[in-house]
Amino acid sequence: MIHTVTVNPALDLTYRVPGLTFDDTVRAQEVLRAPGGKGVNVSRVATRLGHPTVAMGFVGGRAGDEIEDLLRAEGVRTWFARHDAPTRTNAIVQDDAGRQLRISGPGPRIDADQVAALIDSLFELRAPAFLVLSGSLLPGVPSDLYARVARRAAEDGVASVVDADAELGAALEAGVALIKPNAYELGRLTGREVHDVASARDAADVARARGADVVVTSLGRNGALWSGPEGHWHATAPEVEVDSALGAGDALLAGVLAARADGASPADALALGVACGTATAMTPGTDLCRREDVDALRPQVRVTRLDA
Ligand SMILES: Nc1ncnc2c1ncn2[C@@H]1O[C@H](COP(=O)(O)OP(=O)(O)OP(=O)(O)O)[C@@H](O)[C@H]1O
Numbered sequence: 001m002i003h004t005v006t007v008n009p010a011l012d013l014t015y016r017v018p019g020l021t022f023d024d025t026v027r028a029q030e031v032l033r034a035p036g037g038k039g040v041n042v043s044r045v046a047t048r049l050g051h052p053t054v055a056m057g058f059v060g061g062r063a064g065d066e067i068e069d070l071l072r073a074e075g076v077r078t079w080f081a082r083h084d085a086p087t088r089t090n091a092i093v094q095d096d097a098g099r100q101l102r103i104s105g106p107g108p109r110i111d112a113d114q115v116a117a118l119i120d121s122l123f124e125l126r127a128p129a130f131l132v133l134s135g136s137l138l139p140g141v142p143s144d145l146y147a148r149v150a151r152r153a154a155e156d157g158v159a160s161v162v163d164a165d166a167e168l169g170a171a172l173e174a175g176v177a178l179i180k181p182n183a184y185e186l187g188r189l190t191g192r193e194v195h196d197v198a199s200a201r202d203a204a205d206v207a208r209a210r211g212a213d214v215v216v217t218s219l220g221r222n223g224a225l226w227s228g229p230e231g232h233w234h235a236t237a238p239e240v241e242v243d244s245a246l247g248a249g250d251a252l253l254a255g256v257l258a259a260r261a262d263g264a265s266p267a268d269a270l271a272l273g274v275a276c277g278t279a280t281a282m283t284p285g286t287d288l289c290r291r292e293d294v295d296a297l298r299p300q301v302r303v304t305r306l307d308a
């Protein structure tokens with residue numbers, strides 16, 4: 001079981017238009033409505049892999065209701081704490097050439113009582129194998145929220161996983177089971193330059209020394225790296241025609257955690273994760289991976305152990 005926490009989810013409205021023109025009415029051929037947010041993405045991909053998950057976090061207003069409805073319609077269980085202010089709506093305008101104009105709506109402001117209620121609600125359900133804390137926080141939410149949740153999870157024997165940028169440092173010091181930075185995020189976290197597998201490995205070891213048990217570094221088209229107590233593995237990404245890699249990191253994380261929760265080795269978990277990430281890079285726009293693409297790509301992923 002994987003529980004995900006999305007503090008600031010969104011309702012993504014994608015307008016498909018023939019072209020972008022200003023000062024005139026552009027008629028959309030189609031409007032797609034989808035739940036958005038990094039933790040939400042992890043839960044959606046886990047569900048496509050057939051792995052049980054609960055999407056948790058904050059929602060409010062009609063947009064919040066719709067996010068929950070859309071998730072349930074896909075078979076994702078939800079357990080959101082409610083606030084009065086409406087959840088943000090994002091507008092994505094995509095033309096026939098595939099170019100996107102992305103407008104991210106402002107998130108609601110949350111007060112301290114609501115944050116405390118959220119933290120309590122996260123621990124009401126039976127303990128999961130992994131508790132995923134993913135994405136940016138909201139205005140009013142203390143910057144050490146992930147660190148606080150990670151500490152509480154550790155007390156309950158729950159492995160916490162953090163995929164965030166600015167909040168990563170504080171969470172590390174709290175002791176987390178796994179982090180999933182990309183090359184830039186790992187570079188910022190450790191003050192190292194991360195430009196290839198060898199430099200990613202060195203920087204991941206620095207992050208491990210600071211408190212993360214496992215570091216899974218995603219390297220875009222260069223695949224991903226597992227760094228943990230058992231050693232280091234690199235997985236290559238199959239070459240595919242990339243449409244949009246948005247959400248690829250979230251899909252990678254879902255694959256890795258679903259496999260680990262089912263008892264897979266680090267190498268096998270990394271391979272499934274890379275197949276999910278690459279399958280997501282193939283799909284258009286904000287779409288996540290299709291199960292059939294994951295199954296087709298998985299045998300093409302090559303995993304190498306880096307230390308003897
Ligand atoms: N151009 C690409 N070709 C093949 N696979 C890719 C490509 N870009 C991304 N991937 C796959 O997706 C995984 C995650 O990618 P990436 O490192 O871009 O994550 P990220 O930056 O965290 O993305 P996001 O935060 O938008 O979800 C990679 O490990 C790889 O498997």
Ligand SMILES: [Mg+2]
Binds near residue numbers: 163182249250
């Ligand atoms: Mg990412």
